[in-house]
Amino acid sequence: MATRPPAEGKPWELAAHPRLAKGKMVGVVVLDGWGEAPPDPFNCIHAAGTPTLDALKKAAPERWRLIKAHGTAVGLPTDDDMGNSEVGHNALGAGQIYAQGAKLVDLALASGKIYEGEGFKYIRESFDSGTLHLIGLLSDGGVHSRFDQLQLLLEGASEHGARRIRVHVLTDGRDVLDGSSVRFVEMLEEDLARLRDKGVDARIASGGGRMYVTMDRYENDWQVVKRGWDAHVLGEAPHKYKNALEAVKKLREDPKANDQYLPPFVIVDESGKPVGQIQDGDAVVTFNFRADRMVMLAKALEYENFDKFDRVRFPKIRYAGMLQYDGELKLPSHYLVAPPEIERTSGEYLAHNGVRIYACSETVKFGHVTFFWNGNRSGYFNPSLEKYEEIPSDIGIPFNVQPKMKALEIAQKARDAILSRKFDQVRVNIANGDMVGHTGDIEATIVGCKAADEAVKIVLDAIEQVGGIFVLTADHGNAEDMAKRDKSGKPLRDKDGKVQTLTSHTLNPVPIAIGGPGLAPGVRFRTDLPNAGLANVAATVMNLHGFEAPDHYEPTLIEVADK
Numbered sequence: 001m002a003t004r005p006p007a008e009g010k011p012w013e014l015a016a017h018p019r020l021a022k023g024k025m026v027g028v029v030v031l032d033g034w035g036e037a038p039p040d041p042f043n044c045i046h047a048a049g050t051p052t053l054d055a056l057k058k059a060a061p062e063r064w065r066l067i068k069a070h071g072t073a074v075g076l077p078t079d080d081d082m083g084n085s086e087v088g089h090n091a092l093g094a095g096q097i098y099a100q101g102a103k104l105v106d107l108a109l110a111s112g113k114i115y116e117g118e119g120f121k122y123i124r125e126s127f128d129s130g131t132l133h134l135i136g137l138l139s140d141g142g143v144h145s146r147f148d149q150l151q152l153l154l155e156g157a158s159e160h161g162a163r164r165i166r167v168h169v170l171t172d173g174r175d176v177l178d179g180s181s182v183r184f185v186e187m188l189e190e191d192l193a194r195l196r197d198k199g200v201d202a203r204i205a206s207g208g209g210r211m212y213v214t215m216d217r218y219e220n221d222w223q224v225v226k227r228g229w230d231a232h233v234l235g236e237a238p239h240k241y242k243n244a245l246e247a248v249k250k251l252r253e254d255p256k257a258n259d260q261y262l263p264p265f266v267i268v269d270e271s272g273k274p275v276g277q278i279q280d281g282d283a284v285v286t287f288n289f290r291a292d293r294m295v296m297l298a299k300a301l302e303y304e305n306f307d308k309f310d311r312v313r314f315p316k317i318r319y320a321g322m323l324q325y326d327g328e329l330k331l332p333s334h335y336l337v338a339p340p341e342i343e344r345t346s347g348e349y350l351a352h353n354g355v356r357i358y359a360c361s362e363t364v365k366f367g368h369v370t371f372f373w374n375g376n377r378s379g380y381f382n383p384s385l386e387k388y389e390e391i392p393s394d395i396g397i398p399f400n401v402q403p404k405m406k407a408l409e410i411a412q413k414a415r416d417a418i419l420s421r422k423f424d425q426v427r428v429n430i431a432n433g434d435m436v437g438h439t440g441d442i443e444a445t446i447v448g449c450k451a452a453d454e455a456v457k458i459v460l461d462a463i464e465q466v467g468g469i470f471v472l473t474a475d476h477g478n479a480e481d482m483a484k485r486d487k488s489g490k491p492l493r494d495k496d497g498k499v500q501t502l503t504s505h506t507l508n509p510v511p512i513a514i515g516g517p518g519l520a521p522g523v524r525f526r527t528d529l530p531n532a533g534l535a536n537v538a539a540t541v542m543n544l545h546g547f548e549a550p551d552h553y554e555p556t557l558i559e560v561a562d563k
């Protein structure tokens, strides 16, 4: 993997591009969860019909191509790892490929360095008299967490002195198949039984479905985190069970239940007392490596002053994240593995070069085009040049109920920003392919994809009016394949003959298209970069703003042919 060192000490000034003019308005549209796959009834993008996007491909084949959005191309451990929003937007914005959280945690666990770091030493202080609590997503999706990393951490923590361990499990069904929670809980129970054989008092203490309990993001709905707090910290939940396997199986009996939305539960002993409330003197580790869905819980666990919900009790704990989730906020202040230091992102370069930037999405993706885009940094590089606007997402309903989401509102905001001529770059994320795709509802995903295509049209029409340029791409696949498949590509069926729904992202490449009246004649995609990926987009966008990209960036996708 071409992990490049940060270009410390390099100037911020970008050289002028020899052939491309400055001052064109560049619209950057990221379609979230929008990969390329053959036509098929489970390809919701194809089924939706996307006239705007289809026209781009047809009209200018030299300005349309596919790029990689998964695996080592975006800094993940292997090419079997599907892409995700964090690594995708990091690569799009940074123009460089960094070893990402998943990989850094693998390395720290394999070398044992994780146990020598400040974060582990800090929590270890509690092991003699307190309990070690591990909270996170029970999954091998590799997006937020990985089960094998949890297994290694359990083993390592017990070898390094943890005598009492409680695991608080969030069931997935979003990055992995729905229903797999049962198997993950079974496997975890086997591991915990092995630890008990070795004299460690280790148990699952609480849990719930990730989308309903604990793992909200971008402050969309604090009630989600509150449910988690009540279950994990206070030991309070509407459902109480003697063990987690029973909990997950029973809660899934409701015909409407799924792993993503399981209600919160608490494990209790014979006398009905919770087995693992978080108490003064305990240690807590949130074992997700990915930031967005852990930041809110981290705030609740760490901040003395906190007014998002009534915590009832704020135990004095030693808390560490698997990673530091927000480098600007230094949150959490203790962590087991240092996060990738994503430096010299395109947003920072462009801000130094006077480019005025507008970024917008709805809440559930707002941090993607701001925080992730800017290398996991909150806030502006230069507030006088940048404006970030968030459109509140619908809360409390699954996105298959409102599959159009805020696509049109985002597009209208982008249109207004473009027509205002106050910005040189207008950047948006349109969420439907991904957020509706994760529900596994094919009909709704088709509606969502149609809405995304309509939103793109609004943005392109505005770009047309101001003589601008567009760059349209995606961060990873999702909606283009909603079926779990065998190696030959045939959909897999369950025991009742029903095709197994794929709610997760995919390994597929994503399209990128450029165009618009401001694009100089002769600009086309190079043909010498067949393996290009998302990290090549930043240099491309810089060129379209009239600048050469820095040397340490992945190469631009475009060239200017003499015509």
Ligand SMILES: O=C(O)[C@H](O)COP(=O)(O)O
Pocket (backbone or CB within 6 Å): 032, 033, 083, 084, 085, 086, 143, 144, 174, 175, 293, 434, 438
């Ligand atoms: O957090 C999520 O919603 C999923 O695990 C991954 O989706 P995203 O990477 O598109 O956010």
Ligand SMILES: [Mn+2]
Pocket (backbone or CB within 6 Å): 032, 033, 084, 085, 086, 088, 434, 475, 476
């Ligand atoms: Mn995404």
Ligand SMILES: [Mn+2]
Pocket (backbone or CB within 6 Å): 033, 085, 434, 435, 438, 478, 505
């Ligand atoms: Mn997603």
